[in-house]
Amino acid sequence: MTKNRKGVPRLPHLLGIEGLSPEAISGLLDLSESYIDQNRSIDKRRDLLSGRTVINLFFENSTRTRTSFEVAAKRLGADVINMDVATSSVRKGETLLDTAMTLNAMRPDAIVVRHSESGAVNLLSQKVNCSVINGGDGQHEHPTQALLDALTIRRRRGSLEGLLVAICGDIMHSRVARSNIHLLQIMGARVRVVGPPTLMPTEIERMGVEVHYNMRTGLADVDIVMMLRLQTERMQGTFVPSISEYFHFFGLDHEKLKVAKPDALIMHPGPMNRGVEIDSEVADDLDRSVIHEQVENGVAVRMACLEALIGGRRNAIGAVA
Amino acid sequence: MSGNILKGVPPHAGSTAYINARIVDPVADSEYTGAVLISDGKIADFGPSLFASGAPYGIQSVDCGGLYLAPGIVDARVHTGEPGEEHKETLASAAVAAAAGGITSMVLLPDNEPPFDDASLIEFVARRARQIRLVNMYAYGALTVGLEGKELAEIGLLAEAGAVAFTDADHTVGSAQVLRRALYYAKAFDALIVHLPQEPTLSGGQMTSGEMATRLGLSGSPPLAEVMTVERDIRLVEMTGGRLHLSKISTAESVTVIAAAKARGINITCDTAPPYFALNDLAVGDYRTFGKLVPPLRSEKDRRAVVDGLRDGTIDAIVSDHRPQDQDSKRVPFAQALPGGIGLETLLPVSLELVHNREISLPKLFQRVSTAPARLFGLPGGKLAKGAPADLIVFDVDTAWQIDRADFWSKTKNSPFDERPVQGRVMATIVGGRPIYCDERFATAATAV
Numbered sequence: 001m002t003k004n005r006k007g008v009p010r011l012p013h014l015l016g017i018e019g020l021s022p023e024a025i026s027g028l029l030d031l032s033e034s035y036i037d038q039n040r041s042i043d044k045r046r047d048l049l050s051g052r053t054v055i056n057l058f059f060e061n062s063t064r065t066r067t068s069f070e071v072a073a074k075r076l077g078a079d080v081i082n083m084d085v086a087t088s089s090v091r092k093g094e095t096l097l098d099t100a101m102t103l104n105a106m107r108p109d110a111i112v113v114r115h116s117e118s119g120a121v122n123l124l125s126q127k128v129n130c131s132v133i134n135g136g137d138g139q140h141e142h143p144t145q146a147l148l149d150a151l152t153i154r155r156r157r158g159s160l161e162g163l164l165v166a167i168c169g170d171i172m173h174s175r176v177a178r179s180n181i182h183l184l185q186i187m188g189a190r191v192r193v194v195g196p197p198t199l200m201p202t203e204i205e206r207m208g209v210e211v212h213y214n215m216r217t218g219l220a221d222v223d224i225v226m227m228l229r230l231q232t233e234r235m236q237g238t239f240v241p242s243i244s245e246y247f248h249f250f251g252l253d254h255e256k257l258k259v260a261k262p263d264a265l266i267m268h269p270g271p272m273n274r275g276v277e278i279d280s281e282v283a284d285d286l287d288r289s290v291i292h293e294q295v296e297n298g299v300a301v302r303m304a305c306l307e308a309l310i311g312g313r314r315n316a317i318g319a320v321a
Numbered sequence: 322m323s324g325n326i327l328k329g330v331p332p333h334a335g336s337t338a339y340i341n342a343r344i345v346d347p348v349a350d351s352e353y354t355g356a357v358l359i360s361d362g363k364i365a366d367f368g369p370s371l372f373a374s375g376a377p378y379g380i381q382s383v384d385c386g387g388l389y390l391a392p393g394i395v396d397a398r399v400h401t402g403e404p405g406e407e408h409k410e411t412l413a414s415a416a417v418a419a420a421a422g423g424i425t426s427m428v429l430l431p432d433n434e435p436p437f438d439d440a441s442l443i444e445f446v447a448r449r450a451r452q453i454r455l456v457n458m459y460a461y462g463a464l465t466v467g468l469e470g471k472e473l474a475e476i477g478l479l480a481e482a483g484a485v486a487f488t489d490a491d492h493t494v495g496s497a498q499v500l501r502r503a504l505y506y507a508k509a510f511d512a513l514i515v516h517l518p519q520e521p522t523l524s525g526g527q528m529t530s531g532e533m534a535t536r537l538g539l540s541g542s543p544p545l546a547e548v549m550t551v552e553r554d555i556r557l558v559e560m561t562g563g564r565l566h567l568s569k570i571s572t573a574e575s576v577t578v579i580a581a582a583k584a585r586g587i588n589i590t591c592d593t594a595p596p597y598f599a600l601n602d603l604a605v606g607d608y609r610t611f612g613k614l615v616p617p618l619r620s621e622k623d624r625r626a627v628v629d630g631l632r633d634g635t636i637d638a639i640v641s642d643h644r645p646q647d648q649d650s651k652r653v654p655f656a657q658a659l660p661g662g663i664g665l666e667t668l669l670p671v672s673l674e675l676v677h678n679r680e681i682s683l684p685k686l687f688q689r690v691s692t693a694p695a696r697l698f699g700l701p702g703g704k705l706a707k708g709a710p711a712d713l714i715v716f717d718v719d720t721a722w723q724i725d726r727a728d729f730w731s732k733t734k735n736s737p738f739d740e741r742p743v744q745g746r747v748m749a750t751i752v753g754g755r756p757i758y759c760d761e762r763f764a765t766a767a768t769a770v
Contacts, residue, residue, distance in 0.1 A: 119608030
């Protein structure tokens with residue numbers, strides 16, 4: 001019936017990490033591994049998704065994530081359309097759902113959506129009959145980022161089980177933090193969140209994490225340090241007093257890193273603000289920084305997600321493709 | 322719903338007896354089987370022994386068959402779209418929904434377009450009520466010009482035109498100085514000020530702060546935004562001696578602080594709305610915009626405290642907080658959705674849960690939904706008394722049914738209670754002795770009137 005490869009989880013949508021099983025996550029990571037080799041070979045293209053249409057619908061500016069999804073879909077042979085919202089009718093007052101219905105009528109197989117409002121991707125997924133991948137919604141989730149982070153850690157450390165991970169910086173406004181908190185804990189890692197109290201969401205400890213307000217205790221003995229981008233518009237005023245104060249107390253440098261495990265890995269979802277949340281020396285430290293591996297693994301993870309969602313002969317609503 | 326609006330029935334003349342009813346008398350705090358005699362639109366007599374051996378010849382009688390009969394609900398917080406957003410709700414469609422919900426009097430919020438900060442708008446509402454001729458309609462006057470919380474509205478002139486109280490609706494007066502002056506000034510007219518206590522600078526969030534908001538990635542409004550304004554307002558009442566009623570109490574700490582103020586003898590009253598005693602913040606899970614309200618739905622602990630406040634009388638009244646929103650306002654990402662839920666048709670069945678859960682007796686419930694609001698706003702209904710207007714409802718407390726938005730009489734369907742199983746429903750609504758709504762199962766009896 002289907003040409004599923006063994007062990008590939010079948011999902012209708014990928015809206016978030018919350019609620020995924022450890023088996024589904026492992027399945028996606030295993031599948032991603034197989035694409036890393038493909039991506040490193042000269043002939044990078046397969047025809048698994050040949051004839052399928054993937055629409056990148058980005059309501060928020062993004063270069064990295066959109067490019068990564070585009071490369072992933074093209075390497076699987078899909079036709080990719082990038083919807084540039086800046087020039088679309090969304091700016092003319094068309095609602096999110098009207099846009100969704102319009103695109104849906106063009107019969108895509110998958111839509112990758114990024115939106116500035118939490119929950120917007122869930123809402124859109126209820127109104128279309130193709131697969132929807134959350135490319136980041138507001139402050140809610142960014143599931144492919146968490147998957148690519150997990151793949152990066154797993155390739156370096158073999159497993160996520162039992163690792164101690166510190167997620168540092170602007171936790172409050174970060175969808176990357178939320179998806180990672182879910183995924184790391186589902187896979188058996190322990191998670192600390194480290195940052196100023198003004199950037200810590202209420203009752204975050206009820207998500208099972210340890211809360212630290214300083215880097216000295218927060219980074220002590222950790223295996224992984226995940227830095228988050230601090231949005232520049234939040235750096236002045238009531239969240240933190242200034243960039244220099246923030247960097248002094250919460251920016252990652254070699255000094256603060258001393259309390260972490262000697263082989264602790266440094267990660268960042270990008271784009272980095274050098275000298276704000278991370279010191280260039282640390283970011284470029286080839287022994288410890290895996291920031292570029294994260295980008296490479298991102299393409300493989302997105303290929304795996306596309307295969308899991310639309311690689312079979314049936315689409316999300318069960319219609320024969 | 323399976324009921325009919327009875328628009329063509331002429332004004333009541335002569336006498337009608339509603340016999341064999343379980344009568345709920347909130348003023349006497351009692352419940353008994355008896356009858357009510359209506360003459361010329363007013364309650365002429367009532368009691369357990371009245372017509373115990375049948376109504377005398379010549380008086381029309383309606384056999385209630387053991388159904389409950391109580392004073393009609395007085396809903397002190399209703400927003401409609403008229404004027405300004407008639408596509409959401411008109412005064413006529415709201416009146417129909419109210420009739421079907423057992424509400425015989427409603428007080429309309431002033432936050433329309435234009436806001437009711439001019440006497441002509443109070444007169445407009447009164448005129449529309451006469452034309453629609455279903456439930457009694459009253460209007461709030463704006464407390465400040467444009468509801469902006471800066472300059473006082475013409476409280477005296479608005480009161481003269483018929484405004485029954487003054488409020489800025491869902492806008493909190495952020496300036497203590499403005500509210501202090503309003504409380505002082507309103508004393509000249511013995512006017513009641515109704516205030517939503519939510520510190521504006523802390524209330525910009527999309528839902529209540531806490532684990533749910535953190536998981537959903539939505540900005541939070543902390544519950545203390547309410548209690549700190551409640552505390553401020555209590556001090557202002559102490560200072561000015563003005564009449565203040567706090568609306569939509571939603572947190573445990575507010576209930577505690579108000580109870581303490583009342584114990585100290587401070588003249589302050591308050592209300593809450595069904596979402597705050599029947600729902601908690603889980604109702605916005607999965608980004609359900611029908612659960613987006615002002616103030617936001619709170620934690621289970623807060624909900625429990627609101628129930629306790631209703632039971633012990635710290636919370637004086639229940640209002641529907643009816644606020645229609647159309648699909649364009651709700652079928653959008655949560656942060657962009659407009660807040661508010663409709664409530665006219667669910668106020669009674671959801672409030673009856675308090676009775677079924679043995680939190681409150683039926684007479685006490687009708688003190689909260691009928692007697693107290695009528696007394697606070699100086700309205701004629703809300704009680705069983707000889708000479709009082711015959712604003713009554715006949716209802717059943719046991720019939721189980723499921724709230725279904727497709728059945729609402731309201732123009733919009735944004736109920737946070739959609740799909741909720743409830744028990745009890747309105748069988749007939751009588752205003753000024755005239756039946757204006759009748760359930761099909763009660764129709765034969767009522768149409769005999």
